[in-house]
Structures are given as C-alpha cells and as structure tokens.
Amino acid sequence: MPKIVDHDARREEIAQALWRVVRRDGIRAASVRTIAAEAGWSAGAVRYYFPDQDGLLSFAMELVSRRVGDRITALTARGGAKGSPTVVVLRYLEEALPLDAERKAEFDVWLAFMAQAQAESGAGTLHDTVETVHNGLRELCAELVNALAEAGALRDGLDLRLEVERLHALIDGLALHAAIQPNHTTATRLRRLLRLHIDSLLSEKPLQTKDFSSTERQVRRKPD
Amino acid sequence: MPKIVDHDARREEIAQALWRVVRRDGIRAASVRTIAAEAGWSAGAVRYYFPDQDGLLSFAMELVSRRVGDRITALTARGGAKGSPTVVVLRYLEEALPLDAERKAEFDVWLAFMAQAQAESGAGTLHDTVETVHNGLRELCAELVNALAEAGALRDGLDLRLEVERLHALIDGLALHAAIQPNHTTATRLRRLLRLHIDSLLSEKPLQTKDFSSTERQVRRKPD
DNA sequence: ACGACGATAACACAGGTGTGCTAAAAAGGG
DNA sequence: CCCTTTTTAGCACACCTGTGTTATCGTCGT
Numbered sequence: 316m317p318k319i320v321d322h323d324a325r326r327e328e329i330a331q332a333l334w335r336v337v338r339r340d341g342i343r344a345a346s347v348r349t350i351a352a353e354a355g356w357s358a359g360a361v362r363y364y365f366p367d368q369d370g371l372l373s374f375a376m377e378l379v380s381r382r383v384g385d386r387i388t389a390l391t392a393r394g395g396a397k398g399s400p401t402v403v404v405l406r407y408l409e410e411a412l413p414l415d416a417e418r419k420a421e422f423d424v425w426l427a428f429m430a431q432a433q434a435e436s437g438a439g440t441l442h443d444t445v446e447t448v449h450n451g452l453r454e455l456c457a458e459l460v461n462a463l464a465e466a467g468a469l470r471d472g473l474d475l476r477l478e479v480e481r482l483h484a485l486i487d488g489l490a491l492h493a494a495i496q497p498n499h500t501t502a503t504r505l506r507r508l509l510r511l512h513i514d515s516l517l518s519e520k521p522l523q524t525k526d527f528s529s530t531e532r533q534v535r536r537k538p539d
Numbered sequence: 540m541p542k543i544v545d546h547d548a549r550r551e552e553i554a555q556a557l558w559r560v561v562r563r564d565g566i567r568a569a570s571v572r573t574i575a576a577e578a579g580w581s582a583g584a585v586r587y588y589f590p591d592q593d594g595l596l597s598f599a600m601e602l603v604s605r606r607v608g609d610r611i612t613a614l615t616a617r618g619g620a621k622g623s624p625t626v627v628v629l630r631y632l633e634e635a636l637p638l639d640a641e642r643k644a645e646f647d648v649w650l651a652f653m654a655q656a657q658a659e660s661g662a663g664t665l666h667d668t669v670e671t672v673h674n675g676l677r678e679l680c681a682e683l684v685n686a687l688a689e690a691g692a693l694r695d696g697l698d699l700r701l702e703v704e705r706l707h708a709l710i711d712g713l714a715l716h717a718a719i720q721p722n723h724t725t726a727t728r729l730r731r732l733l734r735l736h737i738d739s740l741l742s743e744k745p746l747q748t749k750d751f752s753s754t755e756r757q758v759r760r761k762p763d
Numbered sequence: 764a765c766g767a768c769g770a771t772a773a774c775a776c777a778g779g780t781g782t783g784c785t786a787a788a789a790a791g792g793g
Numbered sequence: 794c795c796c797t798t799t800t801t802a803g804c805a806c807a808c809c810t811g812t813g814t815t816a817t818c819g820t821c822g823t
Contacts, residue, residue, distance in 0.1 A: 317799040318790045341658030343567050346780060357802050358781095368781070427654040433647050433718065434565030449719055477735050480716075480724075484732065485705065488712025492704075494657065495673055500704075508708065511701050515739060541769040542820045570810060581772050582811095592811070 326364050329354050330375035334424045342427045345372070373440040376428040379421055380448045386410050387455065400466040404459045404513055405506075411452060411486055412509070413493045414502040422494050456483045463516065470518040478516060485512055550588050553578050554599035558648045566651045569596070597664040600652040603645050604672045610634050611679065624690040625737055628683045632733055635676060635710055637717045638726040646718050680707045687740065694742040702740060709736055 332354035336345050347368050351361040365371040390410055396403055413419035425448075432441035457479045463469050489508060492500040556578035560569050571592050575585040589595040614634055620627055637643035656665035681703045687693050713732060716724040 317797070318788095319799070337658070339658065339660070341655045342565075343655070344658075347782085348780075359803065360801050362782075363800065366782085423654075423657050426650075426657060429719065430647075430651040430654040431565045431567070433650060434561070434563065434568075436563070445719060449716075474735070477732060480728070481709065481732055481736060484712030484716055485709050486712065487715050488708030488710065491711050491715060492673075492708050495653065495669060504704070508701060508705055511698070512705060541767075542818095543769070571812090572809075583773065584771050586812075587770065587772095590812090 327378060329361055329364060330378045333375040337424045337427050338420060342431055376441055376444050379425050380444050400463050400468050401513055407459055408486060408509055412505050413490055422490055426494060453483045468517050551602060553585055553588060554602045557599040561648045561651050562644060566655055600665055600668050603649050604668050624687050624692050628737055629734060631683055632710060636729050637714055646714055650718060677707045692741050
C-alpha cells in the first residue's frame with residue numbers, strides 16, 4: 316500500500332492557505348495557483364483534493380462555519396451553562412465576537428465570503444452556508460434571551476421576538492466594527508458594549524464584576 | 540472643437556455598470572472588459588476614463604460613499620430637523636438603512652468593497668473610504684444622540700459615548716441583516732427594530748404613530 | 764469643406780486563469 | 794527486491810486579464 320495522507324486534514328490545510336490569501340490580497344487573488352503557492356504545494360496537488368475551485372471556496376467557507384459552530388458546542392460541553400444566566404449569556408455571545416486575532420481573521424474571510432455569496436442572488440452553496448450560520452446565531456440569541464426570560468431576569472414589557480433580532484443585529488454590527496476599526500472597537504470595548512446591552516434588558520441592577528464600567532462618564536439629565 | 544462629453548457623468552455611468560457586475564457576479568468578475576460590456580462600450584473607451592482598474596474600483600466605491608452622504612445632506616437641506624427629536628432621529632437613521640431596492644443594491648456593493656478593503660491591511664484607498672464612511676455614520680449617530688440628550692429626552696444614567704457606539708453597531712448590524720436575509724429582515728421590521736431601540740433610550744413613553752407595534756406579542760414576567 | 768482634436772475602438776503583448784491530462788515519485792505489502 | 798496504489802508535479806490548452814499603443818471615427822469651429 317502506498318503513502319496515505321489524511322485527506323480531510325489536507326483539505327483543511329489548503330483551506331487555511333486560502334484564508335491567508337484572502338486576508339492578505341482579497342478574494343480576487345484567490346486562484347488555484349496562488350493558494351497552492353501559499354500552501355507550499357503545486358497547483359496539481361491542490362487540484363487533487365479539490366477538483367474545481369468552486370468546491371475549494373465553498374469548503375473553505377464551510378470550514379469557517381464549522382469552526383465557530385465547534386467553539387459554541389465545545390463551550391456547552393465544557394459546562395458553559397454554569398453560573399448566573401447573564402454570565403452564561405455573556406460567555407456565549409463573546410464567543411461569537413472577534414475578540415482575539417484568530418477570530419478576527421476568521422471574521423475577515425467570513426466577510427469576504429458573505430460579499431461573494433451575495434452575488435449568487437437567492438441561492439447557491441455560499442449563500443446557503445451564510446444563511447445557515449446566520450440562522451444559527453439567531454437561534455443562539457433566541458435561546459439565550461429565552462433563558463433570561465425563564466429565569467425572570469428580564470424587565471417587563473419586552474417583546475421577546477424583537478429583542479432577539481435586536482441582540483442579533485447588535486452582535487453582527489459589533490463584529491463588523493471590530494473588523495473595520497480594530498483600533499477603535501477594541502476587545503474590551505466590545506465586551507463592555509455587549510454587557511451594556513444585556514444589562515439594558517435586565518430588570519435588576521447586574522452583579523458587579525472586576526471590569527465594571529464605573530470609569531465611564533455618566534450623563535445625568537440637567538435638573539429643571 | 541470635437542464632441543465633448545461630460546466626463547464626470549460618464550465615469551458615474553461606468554461606475555454604476557461596475558456596481559451591477561459586482562452585484563450579479565461578485566467582485567471577482569469585475570474586470571475592465573466585463574464592465575465595459577455591461578456599460579455598453581469597448582474596453583478601450585472605459586480605459587479612456589479610468590487609466591487603470593484600481594482607480595475604477597476606488598472611484599466606484601467613493602461614488603457609493605458620496606451617494607449616501609448626499610442623501611443625508613439633502614435630508615438636512617429639506618428640513619430634516621423638523622419635528623420632535625425622536626422623529627428626526629428616526630428619519631435620519633432610516634436614511635442609512637437599506638429600506639428600498641436602490642439602497643439595498645448600494646449596500647451589497649458596499650459590502651463587497653468593505654471585504655476587499657480589508658485586504659489592504661491598515662491603509663490604502665479603499666480602506667480610507669471605508670473609514671471615512673464609518674466615521675461619518677458614527678458622527679451622525681453621535682449628533683443624534685446628543686440632540687436627544689440636549690432635548691432632555693434620554694433616560695437617566697446613560698453613558699452617551701457607549702450609547703453612540705451601540706446605536707452605530709445596531710445600524711450596521713441591521714443593514715447587514717437586511718442584505719443577508721431580505722425576506723426575514725424586511726423594511727418594516729428594520730423600522731420597527733430601529734424605533735424599538737430609540738424608544739429604549741427615551742425616558743418617557745414615545746408618541747404613538749400609525750405603525751405602532753401593538754400587534755407584537757408582549758412578554759410579562761410571571762407574578763410570584 | 765476641411766482640418767483639428769476629443770472620443771472610441773481595435774490590436775498587441777506578456778502574463779495569469781481554470782481545468783484536463785499524463786508522467787513521475789513515494790511508500791508500504793508481497 | 795519489486796510491484797501496486799496513492800500522491801505529487803508538470804505540461805497543454807483555450808481563454809481571460811491589465812495595460813500599452815495605434816488607428817479610426819465624430820463633431821465642431823473656422
């Protein structure tokens with residue numbers, strides 16, 4: 316029997332080379348040859364694992380999707396539901412934000428893939444993965460909001476369905492801002508904004524933690 | 540004197556052809572020849588107005604930026620500041636959301652440009668326009684929040700700086716969601732979510748309008 | 764009418780692109 | 794050792810790419 320390599324591992328390796336090319340030079344530079352050079356193989360070797368480049372693109376995109384999904388499920392397996400409801404919510408949602416270099420890199424290529432998927436108007440492999448991830452994040456938001464509601468932690472009069480959408484939009488907006496202006500929207504600021512939003516949904520004053528934002532300037536209505 | 544054409548108008552026409560190509564086939568298909576074919580001219584004619592394609596790309600991107608900027612200033616010129624502060628805020632922010640087909644098209648190409656700009660890591664023409672637009676929208680959010688604060692409409696204890704960031708992120712997140720799932724995140728839902736967020740910042744119950752969301756299911760804490 | 768000049772088209776060239784095909788290399792079992 | 798099967802590299806082809814360069818066309822003032 317000849318040399319046997321782990322095909323799946325090889326494919327992931329090539330996909331990660333694709334990520335690096337996309338991040339460095341944009342998706343326009345993601346050709347079979349440049350990716351092969353980046354991965355350190357010949358173009359023929361790459362084509363042995365990916366017969367056409369559309370398959371390479373969609374695989375690389377689904378790998379991003381799988382990565383973030385795995386992080387979420389790993390968090391659950393590790394007892395991510397331990398602690399007070401708001402702590403659990405923050406822990407999960409912070410996992411969806413580009414707080415470190417690795418996740419920022421993932422989000423950058425995800426952004427490129429989203430833009431490319433918009434071209435396949437309505438349907439297509441890329442578009443489907445975008446929808447899957449998008450719905451998955453929405454469902455996560457829904458579960459977390461529902462958990463807060465069942466714990467009786469939410470303030471009165473909230474429209475749960477709308478709050479799920481608002482939270483979901485905020486998460487994606489924050490991620491986008493972190494990608495666009497990482498120097499302005501830093502990791503700590505992301506965390507603080509997320510916490511601020513969750514707190515605004517709660518009925519009681521939240522428990523104070525070490526990075527409580529008491530240093531922020533507060534505005535008070537001028538007395539009349 | 541020979542035939543004289545309006546160069547700026549021609550450039551805008553070509554840039555719009557670029558937009559159509561990007562929207563239909565993605566930024567990867569945005570070559571000089573495909574754009575020329577889309578615009579109905581020869582490649583040589585296009586290159587007469589844009590010596591190189593990097594200039595074409597950045598011009599097309601800045602045109603998007605100019606379009607949305609013009610809409611905002613046009614709104615101001617038309618007396619956009621008339622009415623109660625919250626009405627003014629909603630009017631301005633809705634202008635930044637892809638509520639109709641034209642603005643959705645603009646956002647789609649804007650998304651592609653943002654992804655491409657991420658490749659020029661840190662600097663570059665595209666990156667600069669992204670930052671300009673991004674800072675412009677943030678400044679708009681800041682002005683609107685400040686207007687609400689000066690009108691005494693905001694609830695107590697808000698951190699203005701953080702609220703500006705949160706509003707800004709929500710706007711971009713909503714726009715992204717409208718682009719990704721237009722069937723789910725419809726124009727009316729966008730408006731409702733934006734209104735919900737603004738209302739959550741106010742100290743008093745907002746004035747009711749015709750599209751008041753009384754039809755939405757409300758959640759009330761179970762009595763203990 | 765005609766010439767001058769902006770506008771358009773066409774061609775050339777070197778290189779890149781996806782993809783099919785084929786030959787060489789590598790590696791473990793007999 | 795050799796042989797079989799997987800893996801890798803290489804080449805070929807037709808086409809597309811950006812960018813020069815050049816020639817033709819159209820239109821206006823004279």
